[in-house]
Amino acid sequence: MQARLLAQLRDEGPLSKAQLADALQVSRTTIGAEVARLGELGLAVEAGPAASRGGRRSTLVDLSPDIRFAGISIGATGLSVGVTDGRLTTLAMHRRQSDIRQGPEVVLADALEVLREVMAEAGVTRLSGAGVGVPGPVDFHRGVSVSPPIMPGWDGYPVRDAVSRDLGCPVVLDNDVNVLAVGEQHAGVARAARDFLFVKIGTGIGCGIVVDGELYRGVDGCAGDIGHIRVDDFGPSCACGNTGCLEAFAGGAALARDATAAARAGRSGALAALLEEKGELTAADVGLAVGQGDPVAVQLIRDSGHRVGQVLASLVSFFNPGMIVIGGGVTALGHALLAEIRGVTYRRSLPLATGSLPIVLSELGDEGGVIGAARMVSGAIYSSDSSRSA
Amino acid sequence: MQARLLAQLRDEGPLSKAQLADALQVSRTTIGAEVARLGELGLAVEAGPAASRGGRRSTLVDLSPDIRFAGISIGATGLSVGVTDGRLTTLAMHRRQSDIRQGPEVVLADALEVLREVMAEAGVTRLSGAGVGVPGPVDFHRGVSVSPPIMPGWDGYPVRDAVSRDLGCPVVLDNDVNVLAVGEQHAGVARAARDFLFVKIGTGIGCGIVVDGELYRGVDGCAGDIGHIRVDDFGPSCACGNTGCLEAFAGGAALARDATAAARAGRSGALAALLEEKGELTAADVGLAVGQGDPVAVQLIRDSGHRVGQVLASLVSFFNPGMIVIGGGVTALGHALLAEIRGVTYRRSLPLATGSLPIVLSELGDEGGVIGAARMVSGAIYSSDSSRSA
Numbered sequence: 116m117q118a119r120l121l122a123q124l125r126d127e128g129p130l131s132k133a134q135l136a137d138a139l140q141v142s143r144t145t146i147g148a149e150v151a152r153l154g155e156l157g158l159a160v161e162a163g164p165a166a167s168r169g170g171r172r173s174t175l176v177d178l179s180p181d182i183r184f185a186g187i188s189i190g191a192t193g194l195s196v197g198v199t200d201g202r203l204t205t206l207a208m209h210r211r212q213s214d215i216r217q218g219p220e221v222v223l224a225d226a227l228e229v230l231r232e233v234m235a236e237a238g239v240t241r242l243s244g245a246g247v248g249v250p251g252p253v254d255f256h257r258g259v260s261v262s263p264p265i266m267p268g269w270d271g272y273p274v275r276d277a278v279s280r281d282l283g284c285p286v287v288l289d290n291d292v293n294v295l296a297v298g299e300q301h302a303g304v305a306r307a308a309r310d311f312l313f314v315k316i317g318t319g320i321g322c323g324i325v326v327d328g329e330l331y332r333g334v335d336g337c338a339g340d341i342g343h344i345r346v347d348d349f350g351p352s353c354a355c356g357n358t359g360c361l362e363a364f365a366g367g368a369a370l371a372r373d374a375t376a377a378a379r380a381g382r383s384g385a386l387a388a389l390l391e392e393k394g395e396l397t398a399a400d401v402g403l404a405v406g407q408g409d410p411v412a413v414q415l416i417r418d419s420g421h422r423v424g425q426v427l428a429s430l431v432s433f434f435n436p437g438m439i440v441i442g443g444g445v446t447a448l449g450h451a452l453l454a455e456i457r458g459v460t461y462r463r464s465l466p467l468a469t470g471s472l473p474i475v476l477s478e479l480g481d482e483g484g485v486i487g488a489a490r491m492v493s494g495a496i497y498s499s500d501s502s503r504s505a
Numbered sequence: 506m507q508a509r510l511l512a513q514l515r516d517e518g519p520l521s522k523a524q525l526a527d528a529l530q531v532s533r534t535t536i537g538a539e540v541a542r543l544g545e546l547g548l549a550v551e552a553g554p555a556a557s558r559g560g561r562r563s564t565l566v567d568l569s570p571d572i573r574f575a576g577i578s579i580g581a582t583g584l585s586v587g588v589t590d591g592r593l594t595t596l597a598m599h600r601r602q603s604d605i606r607q608g609p610e611v612v613l614a615d616a617l618e619v620l621r622e623v624m625a626e627a628g629v630t631r632l633s634g635a636g637v638g639v640p641g642p643v644d645f646h647r648g649v650s651v652s653p654p655i656m657p658g659w660d661g662y663p664v665r666d667a668v669s670r671d672l673g674c675p676v677v678l679d680n681d682v683n684v685l686a687v688g689e690q691h692a693g694v695a696r697a698a699r700d701f702l703f704v705k706i707g708t709g710i711g712c713g714i715v716v717d718g719e720l721y722r723g724v725d726g727c728a729g730d731i732g733h734i735r736v737d738d739f740g741p742s743c744a745c746g747n748t749g750c751l752e753a754f755a756g757g758a759a760l761a762r763d764a765t766a767a768a769r770a771g772r773s774g775a776l777a778a779l780l781e782e783k784g785e786l787t788a789a790d791v792g793l794a795v796g797q798g799d800p801v802a803v804q805l806i807r808d809s810g811h812r813v814g815q816v817l818a819s820l821v822s823f824f825n826p827g828m829i830v831i832g833g834g835v836t837a838l839g840h841a842l843l844a845e846i847r848g849v850t851y852r853r854s855l856p857l858a859t860g861s862l863p864i865v866l867s868e869l870g871d872e873g874g875v876i877g878a879a880r881m882v883s884g885a886i887y888s889s890d891s892s893r894s895a
Contacts, residue, residue: 252857261857262857309724310723310724322823324823324824326716326717326721331716332825333700333824333825333826333858334699334700334825334826334827335825335857335858335860335861336825337825337855337857337858338823338824338825339823339825340822340823340825340855340857340858341819341822341823343822343855344818344819344822344823345815345818345819345853355855357853425735426819428734428735429731429734429735429816429819430823432730432731432733432734433712433714433728433729433730433731433734433820433823433824434714434723434728434823434824435722435723435724435725435726435727435728435729435730436723436724437724463735463747464733465727465730465733465745467642467651467652467725467727467730468723468725468727468730470725471725
């Protein structure tokens with residue numbers, strides 16, 4: 116009841132007691148008692164008379180204006196940190212470069228330093244909770260990251276408890292893809308979708324799965340790990356130790372590797388010039404070369420999109436989602452990538468499953484991770500055990 | 506409330522009012538009123554005093570002994586029909602050969618004739634409801650089968666309404682794989698699993714998906730259509746019009762086709778002898794040849810298992826299920842197939858997702874379809890609108 120009432124206010128904005136009674140299918144008296152209790156907990160407030168619907172005047176209820184959440188979204192090469200109000204509107208947000216391979220102490224210290232800057236900017240002194248996303252598998256219930264292939268030093272590290280101790284508030288930890296999926300559900304193109312996939316193509320590749328409006332984590336918490344689906348028996352070797360994984364063909368690291376090889380072999384003048392200038396190439400440099408009309412760079416992006424499309428076509432046949440949202444750093448490469456992904460996915464799936472299936476780019480960017488992390492902890496705070504002590 | 510109470514009695518057996526009150530978290534008074542109402546509807550009965558738990562004696566509640574469900578499970582080459590009581594215990598069941606390509610009028614008339622035999626055998630004169638499974642895509646809400654590749658004449662046919670008119674009771678229609686998955690959940694190896702996949706390898710190949718104890722159908726009702734996942738760009742052509750589909754490599758029809766080719770080319774004496782004797786080969790004949798130690802037949806089954814394993818490995822990475830159950834006619838080929846499927850699936854998935862993942866053969870056989878179909882309609886009857894009229 117508490118969780119559903121607060122989630123209504125989070126997702127719909129201020130509502131009258133009469134509207135809340137309708138939405139939750141309980142009496143106005145019950146709503147009145149619950150709002151009074153949530154007021155004592157500092158979670159909800161009465162916000163004056165509601166506009167009349169005819170009949171007895173109702174009172175408007177809103178989330179407490181003092182609620183503040185932190186969203187910390189850690190990627191392989193950078194992190195985004197923001198603070199939001201109770202409705203998950205971003206009040207301030209910063210982004211900083213940070214290499215995940217520096218290990219948890221350094222990266223988390225970076226993140227908390229950025230958080231303090233952001234809090235100062237937004238005039239926030241006290242947090243109700245913080246959500247954290249990390250770019251690898253997470254044991255959700257224990258709040259630790261587990262055997263992450265690209266994250267030396269993070270295996271078994273108690274991220275949740277370390278951050279919670281530093282901030283003095285409850286913390287929820289999940290992997291970055293799940294966090295982005297939840298952000299997309301709250302504030303992005305997937306707002307109206309009940310069953311959708313969020314596919315992140317960054318340094319690595321992963322997928323967040325939403326079933327009937329709820330994140331699906333799988334029995335061991337590792338659902339959506341599509342970057343290690345084998346797409347070719349004789350493909351390049353992957354950070355995970357296998358060969359032919361999707362990620363080893365099509366992730367940002369794979370694009371950078373193939374671009375470097377093309378530059379060194381003299382197959383692309385544009386990429387060779389960028390390599391000479393910068394010393395090393397990233398996926399973003401492939402995008403620069405595409406902008407210069409370099410045909411090798413265009414082909415690299417097409418190949419990457421083709422491999423992603425192959426896997427997505429299988430997932431469409433299996434899962435029949437209502438929408439696929441593509442996000443992550445590589446999507447900055449834009450519509451050439453999307454066109455190839457769409458082409459292969461639509462061509463290889465049965466018409467029934469793709470007839471009304473939108474495949475779209477995320478429009479949230481880094482803010483999706485901040486909002487998603489904030490929403491994860493908001494769910495925990497709004498449904499917390501405080502209701503039992505009343 | 507009605508649905509949850511009746512489902513408790515269906516899945517757990519007779520319970521005291523006190524146990525029901527605990528399980529549904531309502532008062533004994535509420536349970537008493539509800540049981541009285543369900544008694545008037547002919548769904549539940551009071552069945553004498555319950556064994557004492559100390560304190561006030563409670564009354565035992567059971568499903569009405571008059572409830573009877575029919576389960577009609579139609580496959581590509583045969584159908585199984587049974588009747589059950591309210592707890593889905595099979596009272597009688599028959600199986601008959603029937604070719605789906607004869608079209609809906611002929612096949613449904615066959616099924617209803619078998620049903621009348623089964624009802625006579627079990628002394629059943631009145632049905633509470635009937636569940637029907639067909640081997641192709643279904644529009645669940647409209648109760649019709651849609652564009653089924655192997656089922657000429659079935660596209661748009663109103664299966665549900667036709668059977669309902671004939672039997673004079675409510676009918677639920679779904680595809681055979683979903684029906685088998687639900688049967689497995691009720692009475693098979695997946696009883697304790699909340700998230701599992703049921704993979705049917707028959708003439709075609711399909712997958713039932715259970716998420717948090719509920720069947721997941723996808724937004725267009727075609728989730729689980731894994732038979733048409735493309736496993737090779739240059740594979741054999743498939744009944745669906747594409748090339749390289751899993752089903753075209755590894756289904757029962759594909760096995761029969763490859764076995765026939767091997768027999769004709771003189772590559773397998775055992776298969777050639779069977780072809781000579783029978784005029785045509787089926788997947789079961791490949792099993793016979795394996796029993797005779799024929800190496801070509803063994804290789805055919807290994808290749809089939811390898812392709813299925815390839816796809817399952819992808820699905821394990823994506824979905825992280827708690828169990829995979831393999832069923833369908835081809836599983837009569839037994840453990841050589843299962844060993845290959847297991848080997849490939851375990852080898853290609855990340856250890857985290859397969860560490861505790863059982864991949865097992867269904868033990869229910871044809872009865873799984875009958876129980877699953879009965880359970881589908883039981884869910885509809887037990888939660889039906891009768892509660893609103895009270």
